[in-house]
Amino acid sequence: MPSAARATSPATLPPAGLDGLDPSWSRLVTVPAGGAERVERTWHLLDNAAALEALGAEPVGTVLCVHGNPTWSYLWRRLVAQSTEAASAGRPAWRVVAVDQLDMGFSERTGVERGLPQRVADLAALTDELGLDGPVVTLGHDWGGVVSMGWAVDHPGQLAAVTMLNTAIHQPADEPIPAPLRLTLARGVLGRATVATSGFIDVTLGLAHPRLMDTVRAGYRAPYLSAARRGGVGGFVADIPVDQQHPSRAELDRIAAALRDLTVSSLMLWGPRDPIFGDRYLDDLADRLPHADVHRFEGAGHMIAEDVDYAAAVLTWLGDRFPEGPTRASSSADGRASSTGGGAASSAADLTGTAATTAEEVRGTVQDRPLWSYLDSLADSPEAALIEMVPHGAARGSGPRRVSWQLLSRRVHEIALGLRKHGVRPGDRVSLLVQPGADLTAVLYACVRIGAVVVVADAGLGVRGLTRAVRGAWPDHVIGQLPGLTAARALGWPGRVVSTQRLSPVLARSLGVETSLPEIAALGRRAHDAMAELPEPPVAEAPAAILFTSGSTGPAKGVVYRHGQLTALRDALADRYGVGPGTGLVAGFAPFALLGPALGSTSVTPDMDVTSPRTLTARAVAAAAGAVDATVVFLSPAALTNVVATADELDDAGRRALAGVSTFLSAGAPVSATLLAAAGDLMPGAVPHTPYGMTEGLLMTDVTLDEVREAASDPSANGVCVGRPAPTVQVRVAPLDEAGRASDAFSDAAGVTGEIVVSAPHLKHGYDRLWLTDRASVRGVGDTTGVGGAPVDSDASSAGSSGRWHRTGDVGHLDEQGRLWVEGRLPHVVTTASGPLTPVAAEQAVESLAGVARAAVVGVGPAGTQQVVVVCEGSPAVRRPGLAAGDLAADVRAAVLGAVGHRVAAVLVVPVLPTDVRHNSKIDRARLATWAASVLSGGRMRRP
Numbered sequence: 001m002p003s004a005a006r007a008t009s010p011a012t013l014p015p016a017g018l019d020g021l022d023p024s025w026s027r028l029v030t031v032p033a034g035g036a037e038r039v040e041r042t043w044h045l046l047d048n049a050a051a052l053e054a055l056g057a058e059p060v061g062t063v064l065c066v067h068g069n070p071t072w073s074y075l076w077r078r079l080v081a082q083s084t085e086a087a088s089a090g091r092p093a094w095r096v097v098a099v100d101q102l103d104m105g106f107s108e109r110t111g112v113e114r115g116l117p118q119r120v121a122d123l124a125a126l127t128d129e130l131g132l133d134g135p136v137v138t139l140g141h142d143w144g145g146v147v148s149m150g151w152a153v154d155h156p157g158q159l160a161a162v163t164m165l166n167t168a169i170h171q172p173a174d175e176p177i178p179a180p181l182r183l184t185l186a187r188g189v190l191g192r193a194t195v196a197t198s199g200f201i202d203v204t205l206g207l208a209h210p211r212l213m214d215t216v217r218a219g220y221r222a223p224y225l226s227a228a229r230r231g232g233v234g235g236f237v238a239d240i241p242v243d244q245q246h247p248s249r250a251e252l253d254r255i256a257a258a259l260r261d262l263t264v265s266s267l268m269l270w271g272p273r274d275p276i277f278g279d280r281y282l283d284d285l286a287d288r289l290p291h292a293d294v295h296r297f298e299g300a301g302h303m304i305a306e307d308v309d310y311a312a313a314v315l316t317w318l319g320d321r322f323p324e325g326p327t328r329a330s331s332s333a334d335g336r337a338s339s340t341g342g343g344a345a346s347s348a349a350d351l352t353g354t355a356a357t358t359a360e361e362v363r364g365t366v367q368d369r370p371l372w373s374y375l376d377s378l379a380d381s382p383e384a385a386l387i388e389m390v391p392h393g394a395a396r397g398s399g400p401r402r403v404s405w406q407l408l409s410r411r412v413h414e415i416a417l418g419l420r421k422h423g424v425r426p427g428d429r430v431s432l433l434v435q436p437g438a439d440l441t442a443v444l445y446a447c448v449r450i451g452a453v454v455v456v457a458d459a460g461l462g463v464r465g466l467t468r469a470v471r472g473a474w475p476d477h478v479i480g481q482l483p484g485l486t487a488a489r490a491l492g493w494p495g496r497v498v499s500t501q502r503l504s505p506v507l508a509r510s511l512g513v514e515t516s517l518p519e520i521a522a523l524g525r526r527a528h529d530a531m532a533e534l535p536e537p538p539v540a541e542a543p544a545a546i547l548f549t550s551g552s553t554g555p556a557k558g559v560v561y562r563h564g565q566l567t568a569l570r571d572a573l574a575d576r577y578g579v580g581p582g583t584g585l586v587a588g589f590a591p592f593a594l595l596g597p598a599l600g601s602t603s604v605t606p607d608m609d610v611t612s613p614r615t616l617t618a619r620a621v622a623a624a625a626g627a628v629d630a631t632v633v634f635l636s637p638a639a640l641t642n643v644v645a646t647a648d649e650l651d652d653a654g655r656r657a658l659a660g661v662s663t664f665l666s667a668g669a670p671v672s673a674t675l676l677a678a679a680g681d682l683m684p685g686a687v688p689h690t691p692y693g694m695t696e697g698l699l700m701t702d703v704t705l706d707e708v709r710e711a712a713s714d715p716s717a718n719g720v721c722v723g724r725p726a727p728t729v730q731v732r733v734a735p736l737d738e739a740g741r742a743s744d745a746f747s748d749a750a751g752v753t754g755e756i757v758v759s760a761p762h763l764k765h766g767y768d769r770l771w772l773t774d775r776a777s778v779r780g781v782g783d784t785t786g787v788g789g790a791p792v793d794s795d796a797s798s799a800g801s802s803g804r805w806h807r808t809g810d811v812g813h814l815d816e817q818g819r820l821w822v823e824g825r826l827p828h829v830v831t832t833a834s835g836p837l838t839p840v841a842a843e844q845a846v847e848s849l850a851g852v853a854r855a856a857v858v859g860v861g862p863a864g865t866q867q868v869v870v871v872c873e874g875s876p877a878v879r880r881p882g883l884a885a886g887d888l889a890a891d892v893r894a895a896v897l898g899a900v901g902h903r904v905a906a907v908l909v910v911p912v913l914p915t916d917v918r919h920n921s922k923i924d925r926a927r928l929a930t931w932a933a934s935v936l937s938g939g940r941m942r943r944p
Contacts, residue, residue: 007228008111011042018222019215020077031129043126044106046073046098048084057093060325061135061160065098068142069236070201072105073098074219079311086315092325103232105223115239116248120150134158135326141165143236153258160326163267163314165304166274168281170256177242178276184237194234195227208303259288265321266292269310271300283474293771296472298555313772370537371566372445374600375412378405385597387604387627388437400627403438415446416534418524424477426451431475431495433484436593436605439500443479444594451538457548461556467491469548469556473768485511540564546768549695558768559695569762570598572699576726577663584628588616588635602628613639617646622654634665644678661686669922670720676705692722696764696806701725701820718841719812719823729760731820733813740829740836744780750816755826759805781805811838828925830859831866837902845899846870849891854913858929867905869932873913881910881941906936914944
């Protein structure tokens, strides 16, 4: 390393004029001689204590912020500012102390190598000098996260909470350190990259998303303008424990081990695009602090403090956890630190789904009728449990494959025992990259039976969406078919890998496959022959599944379900639609087929491309119905559209098979009465239903075709009628204000438009590693699981038996008859100068016009003064996008004005409206709004 790394210089104050940095926050603190060095050192730090004193605000606690490499306390400037602003507004006052570690920022250049043990001791000496005797919340980033955690485990009596941005506390011995660091540590590179040049600093600042402003980049570079000032940068990189012999390895291991004993409230804010501290380090930290709240900000990376408003998130979290301010932590009987403030830490992990909870760790009741109860009670039945119309691996045209209850039950038992022998434990996450069919069904129920948490992401998300989903959930195991495993290997998805089929040794090695499902089953058979027993069944409160949303309203979110919620869902569906033993169930939306064995029905997925619902034909549905003597058919709206369009292809046998259906369901997006009626013509003996629900809570309300027709005759109709709440469901509305924002007051009054809020026993438990999203979904509903917010009104809080509520993000209203009407999505409300406009009623009016297949109403312009723009999909389809013809534009304007009383600024036509991937029916209004704003302001007239 260059000699500049040994340069010494005194601590100084930062220069004036750095973007966002108030000079009054800076101070120099000299720590008297003592400790291992026995020499005094001077630190620069940011401290808002003086500002709080000037406001007359007594701090409720101190946030101790420790930066990493190659940043400095400038990283925390927003937290210092926002905490001071919060105090001036009368909210709890948090003192923020953000240090420049020695040899970094504007602190003293010591000329001495400072390894991790010394840096932990340095920080302790500084806090002693500052008199920070608690309560203290640590906050660290990068290597500063390690140092701050070292302080935390050494000061349990002063510690109130542990918070962190992207960092790491453990480097597995069998895994290499991240590639960028390996390159920097290469012989001959370290000194040049970190000290002799500003290369390391430049690369780090380049990791921000989006690119940092020049003034901010200058702020980060300010302490490191010469090689003599960059010695600490190189020293930090050199201190990375690359092997067991490294001088800092023992200290790192000590802190990592001690972290498991911390029970104080914890928060992790993470940028998944970090090439250094990626999701594998988050997973390790979540394992060590299973009670922690976690939020992954999709799109953010290593410079998460610049990518997102982390400061608001931290202060919000502190307000939730410590509404009256924290008290000093107390040491529990076993020596572990526990916080007496807030009282929410234990429930937070349950909401985020970060905890690898085992059946033994969760208090609760054993389920009376678990999901696999029919697999046990029908274990000797030769009757069909499921039918594969196109068996995986079989030649097309080879005919359906029939799987009996007896075979499925045995297969589930064998795989369950085999997975246990393979090392799958209760609470382990298992990602299933398997097409719907017998293999997926058997593996899913085997995992559920042994208490593993299944991770199910729809292939319709596409490769990018699947990658975000799988890496976000960070599974311990992956079970997949060849296409999924190939993608998993190429894209670096985590988990021990099991193939559904035997592979050649060469192919298995290339894909990282350890074993195959047939080998797992054989292992289970041997265990069964040896009289091995399955573990105790998981209790109702144990986590069971992470199911990903469609991604139609943003990045797909992992929805956490516990066993009790899934069994409640099964019971709700069985009670509402009479699905049970003897029922033939056709599932045109593949995930629905997985519930078949739990319901005791014989299920079948028709021949279709599950990634594209529009590929389903009437003949395929009829063939599936005939294979199981179907009485219930479930199709997504997009699938239903093509089924109706191909009805002329049916032969007499197909029509007879569909005539035997008694119940037809279509859900996932609004379904028009015309489409339901056309489906009713195909299935003349069926009662058409369109349930309202979402991944977070299937079957919230239900409505039949006759009820839809009755609702349409209501002169006050506005939106899509989705019926009355199911028997165990409660529905409220959070009214919209003039700016289109949903309030925290909830109402069941008729005619009030607002965000739809629901409660049910089968409602999701939370979102996986999305604490802020979780918080928003229960904002103001007085959730009993520990998320903060104002209490719900007394009537709502006493209703329902789940104790959980969910803000759906949909907008609508209840009518005088208790029916729910959906008027659109909350983010799609148009905020005009005359008040908010929900889009669905206007869109329905436009879609009634000749020449319009579908329509989307969007807002263009600043919030509060947005102009209404209508984008139409023509019928017949137009060849290219453009302004609507004069006659059509006039008709559209008249229709919207008559329906909702708003004037239309522009009418555009497009060949096809963009929709979501999974359902191919939810119109992407946000994308259309951006597109319309561009073309109407003179941009190129491209397809949206």
